[in-house]
Amino acid sequence: MPTRTARTAWNGTLQDGSGQVELSSSKVGTYEVSFPKRAADDAGGNTSPEELIAAAHSACFAMQLSADIAEAGGTPESLEVSADVSLGPDTNGGFKLTGIVLKVRGEVSGLDAAGFEKAAQSAKAGCPVSKALTGVEITLDAALD
Secondary structure (H helix, E strand, O other), X not given: OXXXXXXXXXXXXXXXXXXXXXXXXXXXXXXXXXXXXXOOOOOOOOOOHHHHHHHHHHHHHHHHHHHXXXXXXXXXXXXXXXXXXXEEEOOOOOEEEEEEEEEEEEEEEOOOHHHHHHHHHHHHHHXXXXXXXXXXXXXXXXXXX
């Protein structure tokens, strides 16, 4: 299996500095990052590690769920997945990820609501990004459209 690479160039201190995150493997873009924007309600055109984790988690979960639906005998027609990744203070100092909420709405043939929920729970547990984030509480809101 391949290895994917991203690169960050950072200049300055945490509070006054900024950087650029480059998605090196895909070459699809370079994105601005800064701690003040990371900690603000308005990202102001900057991305953050939490947003990048949310992107990775929603994509990984969607792929895993499509496989788990098929394994359960259903056909995924469409899946809409969002991941909300929260950053907060760590009682040991600094910051930590305080939670992830996965939300999925699906159009699926061949499975009822209970079957879809079971497949979604399986995908939450089996997705490689979920496995990597076992130190963070992950909740799931899954329903058929």
